[in-house]
Amino acid sequence: MASADTRSRLRLIVIQALVFSLFATLFVRLYYLQVVSGADYRTQAASQSVREIVVQPQRGLIVDAQGRPLVANRMSWVISVDRTLLGKLPERQQQALLERIGAGVDRSPQQIRKQLATCGDPGSIAGVCWNGSPYQAVPIARDVPERVALRVLEQPEDHPAVIAEQQTVRAYPQPFGINLAHVLGYLSPITDGEYDRAVATGDRSVNGASSVGRAGVEKQYDDWLRGMPGYRRVAVDSMGRVLGEESEVPGQPGDTLVTSIDAKVQGVVEQQLARTIATARATRDEVTGRNYVADAGAVVVMEADTGRVVAMASQPTYDPEVWVGGISKKQLATLYSEAAGTPLLGRATQGQFAPGSTWKPFMTAGALTNGYTTDTRLDCSSGFAVGNRVFKNYESGAYGSIGFDKALEVSCNTFFYRVGYSFWQRFGSDVDDVNAKDPLVEEAKTFGFGSETGIDLPGEASGRIADRRWKRAYWKQMKDYYCGIAAKPQDSKTSDFVYTFAGEFCVEGFAYRAGDAVNFSIGQGDTIVTPLQLARAYGAIANGGTLWEPRIAKAIVSPDGTVLKRFKPKAAGDVDLPDSVISYIDEALTGVSLRGTMNWRLLEFPLEQVKIRSKTGSAEVYGKQSTSWVASYTDDYVVVMMVSQGGTGSGTSGPAVRAIYEALYGVDGMEVDPEQAAIPGVVAPDSLPSFKRDGSILPPTGGGS
Structure with missing residues (x-):
């Protein structure tokens, strides 16, 4: 049997071999990292110390036809929080800082934390959270009083991670005291969906911190007005503090929109x-x-x-x-x-x-191109009976037998009732015929009613021509609702008119009757x-x-x-x-x-x-x-x-x-x-x-x- 000394020497040799193997492996690995792959890792290390910051462009002006500014830009004090630096502070110090700065900008610490949350993270609130670069300070308040901003600048030791700077925001010079809000529109922060679509299409004119047009010409011409953002590359230390600028790509201001507004x-x-x-x-x-x-x-x-x-x-x-x-x-x-x-x-x-009666010139056009002439004379009586209902003139006035010109002058309803009723009798007395000819309806469509005008403002309404097709479609849509009212005993919340109307609508709401035709002829009824x-x-x-x-x-x-x-x-x-x-x-x-x-x-x-x-x-x-x-x-x-x-x-x-x-x-x-x-x-x-x-x-x- 081997002696104890022999066994000890054998163990020592094995340990020495293992140690040598470990050192050899470590040496090879160090050689690979420092010599073979050194250049790559040095490049990666350098890139990790450089951050890209978006510089928002100045938005384009909106001016009137004479060149007077309707929407311009002004400087505004903005308070932002650097989340990287904030995260390195102890929790108690973070809370104290947020309370201190919140008192100056009228925000609670809870509100500020919601603003600092990254959109998409658990608990983030759309429209409140930060949608911009994770390396960029997050604006928490704009248009803050100058004294608040100066306090941040003058007392940096009391406001670590807090930045006060001036940025441009929209201004409204209001020449001649005008408002023009519905034409000009407004801006609001970009949404997650909009930002994702911009990234997918390679659109670099917007970023996570952009504001975009939401209404009016601000929205319609947003692509022109927004400009192109610039980018600053800055070097930062391990604490995230900016050490200096590496390079800058200047932005491009937005273009000016000249309007026809005076x-x-x-x-x-x-x-x-x-x-x-x-x-x-x-x-x-x-x-x-x-x-x-x-x-x-x-x-x-x-x-x-x-x-x-x-x-x-x-x-x-x-x-x-x-x-x-x-x-x-x-x-x-x-x-x-x-x-x-x-x-x-x-x-x-x-x-x-x-x-109302502003409709009558178009009805005149429809009548004069469909059988009536400028020599036509009709009775402008105080009332006109359709079935068991009498449709009256304004204040029951009567002017006798007159032409279209006089009917427009005095705005005679019964004159146009007769025109509308005549066309209904000739072409549309069959209430089941949704394709019946109606010269007055067709003339209204020719003048563009019932469809958008194409104005360069978003959200335009199309109006409505309440013809036979519309009435039948509306009846199908609302039939169950009104039939439900009619099927129950009348309660105190339902007026006699509504209860009676519901019963009639349930049974024959699809029918385009003579009353609809005469109402249409004077711009009343369901046409808008x-x-x-x-x-x-x-x-x-x-x-x-x-x-x-x-x-x-x-x-x-x-x-x-x-x-x-x-x-x-x-x-x-x-x-x-x-x-x-x-x-x-x-x-x-x-x-x-x-x-x-x-x-x-x-x-x-x-x-x-x-x-x-x-x-x-x-x-x-x-x-x-x-x-x-x-x-x-x-x-x-x-x-x-x-x-x-x-x-x-x-x-x-x-x-x-x-x-x-x-x-x-x-x-x-x-x-x-x-x-x-x-x-x-x-x-x-x-x-x-x-x-x-x-x-x-x-x-x-x-x-x-």
Whole structure:
């Protein structure tokens, strides 16, 4: 047997061999890391110490046709938190820091932590969480008082991980005190889905920290306005602190959007709309025995020969500044609140209302091209019986046997009832025939009603032509609901009218009866239009038959003044009416201003020099007060005004429409002075403002076109 010494030496040799093997392996591994792969690892180590930070570009300006800024940029103090540095602090110190900075920016520590959370992480809240680079400081408050920012800058030892700096945010110069919120729109942070789509398509113009257009021209022309972000590569130490800049790729400012809006005209329009609504609310409605509610209103001013929108106002409205720096839940709830009038809804393009008697010129066109003539005479009686119901004139007035021109002047309902009823008898008395011919419906569609105008604003409403197809589709959609009401005994919450209506609708709600036809002929019933649709249609009468696509944008101009794109007027179609019919309607609408329902609002106005054609309307809506309308035009402009639950057409809206024309043409009493017109040359020229390299903007040259 081997001795103990021999066994000990054997063990020592084995251990020595193992140790040698380990050292040999370690040496080979070190040689591989430092010599063979050293260059690769040094490159990776260097890249880990460099971080890329996004530098947001300055967003492009939005200016009016004269070059006046409507939306600009201003400097704002922004407080941000570096999450890397914050995470290296003890928990108690983190809490104390968040409480300290939160007191200055009116945020609780819990709110700040929600803002610092990375979107997509467990517990993150969409719209609140951080969607940007993980290496970038997270903005927690914008537009903070300067004293708060200076305290952070002057006392860095008390504010570790907190950064105060100035950044650009949207500003609203409000020339002539204008609001224009529904046209301009607003911005809000990019969503996860939008950012993911941008990454998938290789779009580098947005990043996780971008703000994008959400409404108005800010959304429509966001691609031009947003610019291209820059990038800074900075070196950081192991604690994440910036040691210095490695390189920088400069960003590109956004382009300028030149609009067709004229701020001076817009100011007049907004003032007149607000004044009209205030006056209506102080005026007693003789029908209901209470003051008019006047819950909403809109005005559109458009060039008749191009479709360019010169002014567009809507009430209720909101302050676009409310979106700058982030909007609170309470503010957002107010903007969507029905009690507040749903301020986010732009009534000019999204509001839908019964057109009332402003509809009659289009019915005249349909009648004169389908069997009736300018020599036709019909009875303007005080009432017109359809079945067991008598449809009456306004205040039961009667004018005897008259033609279409006089019927438009005095806005005779029973005249047009007879026209609508005659077509229904000839072509559509079979209520089951959804394809029955209807010349009045077809004419309304020719004028663009029931479809979007194509204006360059998002969210436009299409209106509705309540023809046979629509009525049958609506009946199928609502049949079960109304049949359910009719099947139960009437309760205290259901009025007699609703209960009776439910029973009738359940059985025969699909039927397009004579009552539907006569209501359609005067713009009542279920047909609804937007103020913009009505303005475009009146523009087609004014210019001889062309339906223009309404347009806000006039051009895109680069920061150095180069014109990148011009938006020329675009025809969407033609109403295809004989010149004789258009001329006849034009003269009839001239008569409305000279002798008809609008005349009393145009007394002592120089109609020979400024020839206004007009049509008033008072649309009745079940359960509400009348909607006031005035639709009008000259050789140059179309002006349409609407006040929901505001009373009669000329009674409520007439004075404001007159004031707008006075501003457009420089009217003072019976004198017309083009030098005093709101727009130099009365109509803006096709030329654009001049953009100088020093940042100044000069108005366009040349007279109106």
